[in-house]
Amino acid sequence: MPAIVVEGLQRSFDEVLAVQGVDLNVEEGEIFGFLGPNGAGKTTTVRMLTTLLLPTGGRATVAGHDVIKQARAVRASIGVALQEAALDPLMTGRELIRLQATLQGLPGAEGKRRADDLLERVDLAAAADRRVGGYSGGMKRRLDLAAALVHGPKVLFLDEPTTGLDPVSRKTIWEEVRTLNDEGTTVFLTTQYLEEADQLADNVAIIDSGRIVAEGTPDSLKTEIGNPHIQLQLAAGSIAEAEKVCAEVGRLLPPVDGRMVLVEATNGAADIPKVVRALDDAGIAVESLELVRPTLDDVFVAKTGHHIKVPTTSSAVASA
Amino acid sequence: MESAVALPQWRANLATIAALMARAKNELLRVPGAAIPGVLAPTIFFLGLNGVFGALTQLKGFSTGTYESYIVPVSMLQGAGFTGAAAGVNLARDIEQGWVDRLLVSPAPRWVLLAGTVLAASARALIPATFVFVIALLLGAGWPGIDGLLVTYVMVAAMAAVAACWGSGLALRFKSQSAAPLMQSGMMALVLMTTAYAPLALLQPWMRSVAEVNPVTHVIDAARQGFLGGVSWAETWPGIVALIGLLVVLGVWALREMRRTAV
Amino acid sequence: MDRHSLPRSEAVGLEALRVNARVVRALGMRSIRQTFRRPQLMAPIVVFPTLLLAIQTGGAGGAVNLPGFPPVQSFLQFMLAGAMMQSLMLAGNSGGIALAVDIEMGFTDRLFSAPIPRYTIVLGRLAGTAALGLFGSLWFLAIGLIFGAHIESGFTGALIAIALVTATATAVGGIGAAIALRTGSASVVQGLFPLVLVVLFLSSAFFPNELMIQPAKAIAEYNPLSFVVEGIRGPIISGVDATELGEAVLAIAGIVVLGLLLSARALRHRLRVG
Numbered sequence: 001m002p003a004i005v006v007e008g009l010q011r012s013f014d015e016v017l018a019v020q021g022v023d024l025n026v027e028e029g030e031i032f033g034f035l036g037p038n039g040a041g042k043t044t045t046v047r048m049l050t051t052l053l054l055p056t057g058g059r060a061t062v063a064g065h066d067v068i069k070q071a072r073a074v075r076a077s078i079g080v081a082l083q084e085a086a087l088d089p090l091m092t093g094r095e096l097i098r099l100q101a102t103l104q105g106l107p108g109a110e111g112k113r114r115a116d117d118l119l120e121r122v123d124l125a126a127a128a129d130r131r132v133g134g135y136s137g138g139m140k141r142r143l144d145l146a147a148a149l150v151h152g153p154k155v156l157f158l159d160e161p162t163t164g165l166d167p168v169s170r171k172t173i174w175e176e177v178r179t180l181n182d183e184g185t186t187v188f189l190t191t192q193y194l195e196e197a198d199q200l201a202d203n204v205a206i207i208d209s210g211r212i213v214a215e216g217t218p219d220s221l222k223t224e225i226g227n228p229h230i231q232l233q234l235a236a237g238s239i240a241e242a243e244k245v246c247a248e249v250g251r252l253l254p255p256v257d258g259r260m261v262l263v264e265a266t267n268g269a270a271d272i273p274k275v276v277r278a279l280d281d282a283g284i285a286v287e288s289l290e291l292v293r294p295t296l297d298d299v300f301v302a303k304t305g306h307h308i309k310v311p312t313t314s315s316a317v318a319s320a
Numbered sequence: 321m322e323s324a325v326a327l328p329q330w331r332a333n334l335a336t337i338a339a340l341m342a343r344a345k346n347e348l349l350r351v352p353g354a355a356i357p358g359v360l361a362p363t364i365f366f367l368g369l370n371g372v373f374g375a376l377t378q379l380k381g382f383s384t385g386t387y388e389s390y391i392v393p394v395s396m397l398q399g400a401g402f403t404g405a406a407a408g409v410n411l412a413r414d415i416e417q418g419w420v421d422r423l424l425v426s427p428a429p430r431w432v433l434l435a436g437t438v439l440a441a442s443a444r445a446l447i448p449a450t451f452v453f454v455i456a457l458l459l460g461a462g463w464p465g466i467d468g469l470l471v472t473y474v475m476v477a478a479m480a481a482v483a484a485c486w487g488s489g490l491a492l493r494f495k496s497q498s499a500a501p502l503m504q505s506g507m508m509a510l511v512l513m514t515t516a517y518a519p520l521a522l523l524q525p526w527m528r529s530v531a532e533v534n535p536v537t538h539v540i541d542a543a544r545q546g547f548l549g550g551v552s553w554a555e556t557w558p559g560i561v562a563l564i565g566l567l568v569v570l571g572v573w574a575l576r577e578m579r580r581t582a583v
Numbered sequence: 584m585d586r587h588s589l590p591r592s593e594a595v596g597l598e599a600l601r602v603n604a605r606v607v608r609a610l611g612m613r614s615i616r617q618t619f620r621r622p623q624l625m626a627p628i629v630v631f632p633t634l635l636l637a638i639q640t641g642g643a644g645g646a647v648n649l650p651g652f653p654p655v656q657s658f659l660q661f662m663l664a665g666a667m668m669q670s671l672m673l674a675g676n677s678g679g680i681a682l683a684v685d686i687e688m689g690f691t692d693r694l695f696s697a698p699i700p701r702y703t704i705v706l707g708r709l710a711g712t713a714a715l716g717l718f719g720s721l722w723f724l725a726i727g728l729i730f731g732a733h734i735e736s737g738f739t740g741a742l743i744a745i746a747l748v749t750a751t752a753t754a755v756g757g758i759g760a761a762i763a764l765r766t767g768s769a770s771v772v773q774g775l776f777p778l779v780l781v782v783l784f785l786s787s788a789f790f791p792n793e794l795m796i797q798p799a800k801a802i803a804e805y806n807p808l809s810f811v812v813e814g815i816r817g818p819i820i821s822g823v824d825a826t827e828l829g830e831a832v833l834a835i836a837g838i839v840v841l842g843l844l845l846s847a848r849a850l851r852h853r854l855r856v857g
Contacts, residue, residue, distance in 0.1 A: 050425055051424075051425065051582065052421055052424055052425060052582060053582055054582045054583055072427050072429075073427075075425055075426055075427040076326070076427040078425075080425045082418060082421050082422060082425070086418045086419055086421050086422040087419070088343070088346075088419055090346040090347070090350045090351065091343065091346065095343075098339075099339050099343065100422070100426070102332075102335050102336050102339040103336055103339075103422075103423065103426035103427075103428050104326065104426060104427065105326035105327050105329070105332035105335075105336075105427065105428075106326060106327070107327050108335070110325075131350075147422075151323070151326075152323040153323075154323070354774075357774045357775070357778065361778065361781070364778070364781040364784075365780065365781065365784070367784075367799065368780070368781055368784025368785060368799065369784065370796060370799070371784065371785070371795055371796045371797075371798070371799020371800065371802075371803075372784050372789050372790045372795055372796075372799060373643050373646070373789075373790060374795070374796035375646070375649055375790075375794045375795070375796065376643060376645065376646060376649075378649060378650075379645050379646075379648065379649065387796075409770075409773070413770065497769070497770075497773070500773060501626075501627030501628075501631060502626075502627060504631075505627055505630065505631045505634060508631075508634070508635070508638075509634050509638070512635075512638045512642065513638055513641070513642075516638075516642060517638075517639070517642030517643045518642055518643060518645060522645045523641060523642055523644075523645075524640065524641045524642075524644040524645075526641060527637075527638075527641025527642055527644075530641070
């Protein structure tokens with residue numbers, strides 16, 4: 001049975017249609033990545049699936065329950081990590097998890113036991129009796145995650161779980177998500193980080209301006225886009241010139257910043273000499289050149305014509 | 321982690337209300353100085369009212385010699401109004417900061433979530449009420465008798481619950497702390513457009529008409545009994561009915577607003 | 584004197600003043616716009632004192648029959664000044680809250696890291712408070728007229744009342760700003776809302792000083808706000824009295840000085856604490 005089924009889900013705010021007919025299917029035991037830029041409708045969609053917001057059209061079921069008509073049952077089956085905003089700075093970590101246990105209807109002793117276990121698991125046992133207000137960002141996220149798990153939910157919603165965290169904390173959260181998934185929890189993960197979706201998700205849906213623009217496994221989506229591209233950083237001289245020259249060698253792609261030129265490389269690395277020669281002939285100096293393999297951002301660009309956000313180049317391959 | 325087996329709903333509800341009330345006390349105990357304005361304000365208001373309008377007892381038609389006795393129940397009820405409104409402000413802050421999402425996403429019934437806030441306010445209101453009562457006694461207000469005091473305290477607790485419903489409803493409606501003055505003004509008007517300042521006969525004609533239809537007039541009269549004389553059922557039951565009525569109306573409205581937060 | 588003939592440092596001084604004035608104006612416009620764009624914030628500042636005015640005239644209006652009560656046309660006429668005082672105190676409080684919200688949001692960090700003198704930040708905020716004070720004074724004069732209370736000194740009297748209210752609002756705003764800067768917490772400043780009322784009770788805002796009960800009577804006698812209230816009330820219930828006016832102005836000056844001192848210290852604290 002699918003864990004989450006969404007059909008034509010819609011949400012408008014006054015005149016604005018923030019989510020315009022979203023269809024999704026998340027299988028049980030899957031990690032599902034919901035990817036898109038800020039303002040695309042990710043959070044709005046998650047809020048509808050977690051019964052915090054009523055859809056203005058369409059329907060959805062989570063863990064087999066309708067989000068509108070069986071909201072209580074949905075809430076009993078899901079765990080939601082709402083980011084650090086939903087923590088109380090005056091409470092201690094332990095108090096918060098135990099409160100969450102009470103909200104979920106767990107008996108006191110059971111709640112206590114689970115709180116202890118979870119705090120241990122997310123490595124917060126030492127800080128458990130300190131006030132949340134003094135926790136670091138990473139600690140708050142781990143606490144949020146632990147609280148979301150206290151009742152052993154079937155479906156876990158993580159809304160941008162690693163935004164603003166340092167790389168080490170991010171890795172820790174990723175490992176925890178994988179472990180949870182191995183234990184059988186379905187995970188619905190929203191993120192603006194391509195790498196996160198790439199690394200964690202079994203299936204991905206990309207949303208832009210309230211619509212799903214792509215759906216599938218990360219690999220299948222990237223294969224669909226197919227070709228790597230050559231990324232050129234120009235030393236000096238006219239971008240327009242360089243673009244003209246490159247356009248004759250291969251298809252141009254929209255640049256991410258002003259000094260860059262991107263050319264599709266249908267033959268992979270074999271296209272590099274062609275481009276270099278063409279620019280050399282035209283007397284255009286290149287500062288660096290890199291062969292970039294397709295990423296989910298490329299998928300995004302192919303489907304929408306713009307980038308999710310400015311990507312950071314992984315490493316400079318060649319410098320002039 | 322394996323799925324947990326939950327308590328029977330009624331027990332889970334009670335546990336949730338208790339847990340939310342326990343959290344509410346953090347506001348007083350864990351924030352240094354936070355309790356002070358709420359506890360002191362009614363007392364200072366009492367001293368102020370007494371100092372400013374005390375001379376009114378010289379007017380013909382005032383049933384008692386001391387203005388202290390006349391207004392201490394008003395101050396206690398006003399404290400209840402402040403406390404309840406403050407609970408609304410705290411709820412608004414919790415909404416703004418996202419905490420309430422945690423409550424709304426849980427399977428706890430909405431009325432349970434509201435009850436936690438309201439009952440906490442009721443309990444908390446007894447503190448400033450006691451403070452102003454003790455000060456008033458020291459200043460010469462008459463001892464109301466145990467029965468009178470009991471009636472007053474019940475009125476205070478219930479009034480705080482009414483105010484908390486009002487404050488919570490507004491918080492859920494506007495989802496913003498900027499509604500705070502409205503929460504406090506509303507309660508102030510409700511408590512003071514009554515026989516708060518003077519007996520019915522001495523009020524200006526238009527105020528007299530308002531006081532006659534304002535249910536809280538009955539609450540004040542009931543709360544005031546012990547301080548002015550003896551307690552009787554005839555004077556008490558209108559106050560109880562008024563409070564029940566207000567609780568029902570405002571409570572239902574607040575609950576509606578809570579259910580509508582998803583809209 | 585031609586600007587070019589000024590020594591260089593003075594030209595800079597004048598120019599600096601001009602630039603700062605622009606900054607104050609810009610921040611002031613923001614503060615005023617913020618104030619009037621959020622009616623739910625503004626309304627309580629006028630609605631609440633109006634409510635209390637109604638309550639107190641309705642509830643305690645019989646007081647005009649007390650022996651020793653100053654000759655007035657009506658209790659409303661007496662109370663208008665008190666209502667204006669309350670409104671301006673709330674305006675000062677609300678200005679403080681707005682500043683505290685700016686601090687909590689981090690907007691003030693943006694201002695602090697700009698090359699502007701610190702005082703422009705506070706002055707800009709006070710512009711909003713002054714506008715509110717002005718609005719309040721006009722509101723209550725209108726209420727008075729609608730419900731039949733004359734301004735005994737006519738147009739001049741009204742102008743004096745308006746000027747005093749606006750000035751006091753700004754002065755009180757300075758104290759509100761100081762508290763905001765010191766605590767950086769909107770909820771703390773908000774929590775002072777009932778205390779505003781308290782301070783007014785301990786003045787002659789709501790009752791003639793002679794008829795108040797001890798010890799409130801004694802406190803009210805020396806409360807600077809009493810002098811301000813009398814200055815505002817005088818023109819409304821009788822005539823303009825130079826001594827009353829002078830005392831009011833002095834009291835306002837005192838509050839201004841206090842506000843400046845507190846603000847300066849609070850600013851230093853804020854910049855140390857970050």
